Every structure is written in C-alpha cells, then in structure tokens.
Amino acid sequence: MSERRSAREILDLLTDPGSLTEIPYPAGESRRDGPLGWQGYDAARARAAERTGEGESVVCGTAAVGGARAVLIAFEFGFLGGSLGERTGDRLVAAYTTAREHRLPLVSLIATGGSRMQEGMVALTQLQRVARQSALTREAGVAQIAVLRDPTTGGGWATLGAGADVVLALPGAQVGFAGSRVRPPDADPAAYTAEAQVAAGSADAVVAPGALKETLASWLRLLSPGTSAPTRAPAHGRGVVPASVPRALGGTGLPATGWDAVRRARSPRRPRAEAYLDAYFTSRVALAGDRCGGTDPGGMLCGFGEREGRTVAYAAQTGTATRPAGYRTAARLIRFADRLGVPVLTLVDTPGAANDAEAERQGAGAAIAEVFAAVAAARVPVTTLVVGEGGSGGALALAAPGNTWITPDGYFSVIAPELAAAILKRPPEEVAETAGQLRIRPQDLVELGVVRGVVDHADRPPPPVTSPTPPG
Structure with a gap:
C-alpha cells in the first residue's frame, strides 16, 4: 500500500x-x-x-x-x-x-x-x-x-x-x-x-x-x-507545421539489389527506434498500453517529445513483429495528438504484424484497422520515416500517405521476399531474385512514388518538410 x-x-x-x-x-x-x-x-x-x-x-x-x-x-x-x-x-x-x-x-x-x-x-x-x-x-x-x-x-x-x-x-x-x-x-x-x-x-x-x-x-x-505556439493551431490542427524528418543514423549509400536492402534492414547493427528517438528529441515522455487489456513494450514506443522547442508526438516500431496492443496504443497516441493539435512522427520498422494465433484472438486485423483509420482521419500532419523493415500492411498502417521518407537502411514490401517466393512456389535459392522483382529498395520506392525521398546519413541536413499533398 x-x-x-x-x-x-x-x-x-x-x-x-x-x-x-x-x-x-x-x-x-x-x-x-x-x-x-x-x-x-x-x-x-x-x-x-x-x-x-x-x-x-x-x-x-x-x-x-x-x-x-x-x-x-x-x-x-x-x-x-x-x-x-x-x-x-x-x-x-x-x-x-x-x-x-x-x-x-x-x-x-x-x-x-x-x-x-x-x-x-x-x-x-x-x-x-x-x-x-x-x-x-x-x-x-x-x-x-x-x-x-x-x-x-x-x-x-x-x-x-x-x-x-x-x-x-x-x-x-x-x-x-x-x-x-x-x-x-x-x-x-x-x-x-x-x-x-x-x-x-x-x-x-x-x-x-x-x-x-x-x-x-x-x-x-x-x-x-x-508551450509550443509554432506547432499548434486552434482550428483542429489545420496549419500545424509538420514534424521534421529525422536524420538517418545508419549506413550510407544505397543498396545495389533488393536482397541487399533486406539484409541491411535486418542487420542487428542497424540503429533502432530508441536510437532515433534519443537523437531526435531533447526530452520525451512515454504513453503505454492500449486501454483494453494489452501492452506491446517491445514492439511499439509511443509518447510526446520536445524537438527544437516544439512538441511532437511519436509512434515508433522497434524492429519486431508488432502486437495488436501496439497498434491500438499507436492509434490512441495519434488520436490524442490530433485533439491537441500536435504533429505526429511515426517510425516504421517491423517485419510485419504479429500473426500467431494469440494475435488473432487479440484482434490483430481490427487493431491494424484502427491505426489506418487514425492516420487517415488525422487533421494534424503525420511525418513517417522508414528506418528498417517495412513489412506489408503491418508497416504501411503507420505510414503517412504523401509524407513518408526512408533511410538507406530501409525497405518497403507488399510481402516478405521469402513468403513471396513460397506463394509463387519458387525454391529458396530464388528468394534474392524475388526481392529484386518486388522493387523494394529505397531508390525503387522513390521512383514508384511510394516514398517522397531517401534521407541521407547524419552528416547531411535532413530534407525540408512541407505540408504534403494528399494522394488522389
């Protein structure tokens, strides 16, 4: 007591x-x-x-x-x-x-x-x-x-x-x-x-x-x-300045092949969410829990932080398969930030949503739908940086339409190359070729219009951010 x-x-x-x-x-x-x-x-x-x-x-x-x-x-x-x-x-x-x-x-x-x-x-x-x-x-x-x-x-x-x-x-x-x-x-x-x-x-x-x-x-x-007048706007978030794009902290240069991109994103030496949040914010506080019985502390980090005198909300995947509670916590964070008129930064890094039986019992599909809906409905700007793996819809749910960026260590794919090869009944030795066909490298994603650009390494300034034009 x-x-x-x-x-x-x-x-x-x-x-x-x-x-x-x-x-x-x-x-x-x-x-x-x-x-x-x-x-x-x-x-x-x-x-x-x-x-x-x-x-x-x-x-x-x-x-x-x-x-x-x-x-x-x-x-x-x-x-x-x-x-x-x-x-x-x-x-x-x-x-x-x-x-x-x-x-x-x-x-x-x-x-x-x-x-x-x-x-x-x-x-x-x-x-x-x-x-x-x-x-x-x-x-x-x-x-x-x-x-x-x-x-x-x-x-x-x-x-x-x-x-x-x-x-x-x-x-x-x-x-x-x-x-x-x-x-x-x-x-x-x-x-x-x-x-x-x-x-x-x-x-x-x-x-x-x-x-x-x-x-x-x-x-x-x-x-x-x-406390952060440049960040906020009274008209339900309209006119709020977007969060700036974080600097890339990992490798330099672009991957030569799709499989190179996958291996770089999966490298244990690549910087994860904690490193990006520590470098981006001078101070931060954490939200935890989905308010309906679950937490995902190892898969999703959410909270608010100070960036150059401004308040920015964040939802960051940590490189593991995200649990349903993690998605619901991220949705809670985005809705809260939207009510306050605070811009949101999301960091994408997951091989995909957790797909075990327990995740299904916990409502994985509904939880992912919550995040898609929260991002789509947000009246404040959402800025996204893919810092590692971008595995299918479990990653895309956190990505801002029209305002997603990527580091040289990242990739984004409709499905993991191994699973794509299995679905196509290809032998394991063709996984690397399949990765190339999926066009998942950062430069491919820019060409396809999936991301706005590649954020270069830490000794160069990050690209300027303007309010994105929503896709038609």
Whole structure:
C-alpha cells in the first residue's frame, strides 16, 4: 500500500510554492441530511470537516507545477473516504470549466472509495456529470492527466482515472473498479494494484512520489497549449507545421539489389527506434498500453517529445513483429495528438504484424484497422520515416500517405521476399531474385512514388518538410 497523503499534502508536494489559487465553488442547495434524508449524514459531514479541515472531498484550484500551469483536483480521502457526492460534483464541474476557459491541462490527484452511499443514486449520477465534463474538455483540445493515489476505486477510477488521456500511478496504490470490501472473497489482491493496471495497459506508468513533480511537470510542459505556439493551431490542427524528418543514423549509400536492402534492414547493427528517438528529441515522455487489456513494450514506443522547442508526438516500431496492443496504443497516441493539435512522427520498422494465433484472438486485423483509420482521419500532419523493415500492411498502417521518407537502411514490401517466393512456389535459392522483382529498395520506392525521398546519413541536413499533398 502506498503512503496516504491528504489533499493539501499532495498539493504541497507537487505545486510551486504560493502558486495555488482555489476555484470558487457554487454554494448549492442545503438539504437536511442530504437528498435522501439519511439520518446522521449532516453530523458525519461535520465530523469529516472538523477532522480534515475541508468542506468536501475534493480541493480544486489552479497552480504551477515546475513552472507549468494547470488545474488540479485533489481528493481528500479523510473526508468520507474521498467519496463523490452532489457537492463534490459541483466542484468537479467548476474545475473542468476552468480548465476549458483558460485552456489549462487538468490534473486529477485521485484518492477515493467511490460514490457516497448516503446520497444514493444522486451521488452515482455525478459520474455522468464528470463524464460529460471530460468529453467537453477532450473536444476542446485540453489534456487530462490522472494521478492514481491509494485507493482509486469505484466511479472515481472509471471516470476521472481511466478516462484521462495520461494515467500515472503511485507505487502500491490500490486501483480497481471494485473496492476491497466488495470484491469476491477469492480475488487476488495483486490484480487491484497500480502495477497490475500498468501491466494490463490501463495506466501509463508507476511513478515514485519523489519523482512525481518532475514527471508531471514534463507532461504539462509538453501538453500545455501555450508551450509550443509554432506547432499548434486552434482550428483542429489545420496549419500545424509538420514534424521534421529525422536524420538517418545508419549506413550510407544505397543498396545495389533488393536482397541487399533486406539484409541491411535486418542487420542487428542497424540503429533502432530508441536510437532515433534519443537523437531526435531533447526530452520525451512515454504513453503505454492500449486501454483494453494489452501492452506491446517491445514492439511499439509511443509518447510526446520536445524537438527544437516544439512538441511532437511519436509512434515508433522497434524492429519486431508488432502486437495488436501496439497498434491500438499507436492509434490512441495519434488520436490524442490530433485533439491537441500536435504533429505526429511515426517510425516504421517491423517485419510485419504479429500473426500467431494469440494475435488473432487479440484482434490483430481490427487493431491494424484502427491505426489506418487514425492516420487517415488525422487533421494534424503525420511525418513517417522508414528506418528498417517495412513489412506489408503491418508497416504501411503507420505510414503517412504523401509524407513518408526512408533511410538507406530501409525497405518497403507488399510481402516478405521469402513468403513471396513460397506463394509463387519458387525454391529458396530464388528468394534474392524475388526481392529484386518486388522493387523494394529505397531508390525503387522513390521512383514508384511510394516514398517522397531517401534521407541521407547524419552528416547531411535532413530534407525540408512541407505540408504534403494528399494522394488522389
């Protein structure tokens, strides 16, 4: 179990000294013992207020975190278990409204046991209010970040927590829809932890308390609308400057044959995604998980980074067969960046989509379709660089139509040469010839109009990027 802090203590830990300004709360109608007339409810609230010094289970305000301003919602678990009631809902609505009006990211520091029983269904319907406010905030292009404290259960997890764009968690925090007193008696407690939620793709990272302020500040700087004006445009991404094309980090010169291109792309010495991301960004933060039970940490890297003072989102394949969860995470990243008006960089490098039986059970086709759709629907520019293998539709899904580039170490093919030869019933010794017939070399792809150009080695400047003309 993680260390429990009060609302004021967590705000003091994260916010810059003297920067917190509380949001005015609506008074609301006063009814004796609440909407249900629950005997003793007024007395319980009075005791909670005396014990915590708070008038409700949340404290909401604007503040700076490492110099980046945000709207913060801090739950006070000591006030009736951080439960959500009607007056809690009023405060949450005020916080979301303030975030939209001032275009400030919204950070929820959650510690709640769920909805308040003494208010019955009136309390539960506050979740609908929160969901509506979250949807309006999402449509406004304002980022939402959740920090899961101990505990984060019930409707608070299912709305403010799991519904956020970025989900961070404190180590050992109890996280799950079912609280400890309502789970099946044989339930495994380890399944209801922050660590388990990250492993299941429902949260992005577990962050130690000592690193939380710095981590949160990094996210806020990258996701705040005012931090990178040249990158962003208010009209749903129109006019956003595309991400620049990364420099090539590997070999120089073009491959002589198709099979040479394949061997270069498959070489273990060729630079992979991590090397490209490290060289491209001065700093970056990672998104992880597809939000429906899966992760693909070895096959897809997603997140946001700073490039020459601008925020750029990235989705990068790592050279392995990409799992369905990897594609869904990339689609999530692209849709999120599109809402914020942030350009996207994709790095293509995969022999193809994972095609084992488990991948099919996990919905490989639907996951790849999600990425195709996210790229096609993006209103912000997407820039693609093929840094290694471009294996069939599993690679093409991440490629931007009209704005895809390639390094001398890359190739793009409708199918792997070995599989093409097998389908054509050719012997293994004809695989190399088949590779040539497929015309998969970088120079072939330029001639065919599949890519815009070949990015040369690192001692030459990358080509200038202009907004591409979509293919007819």
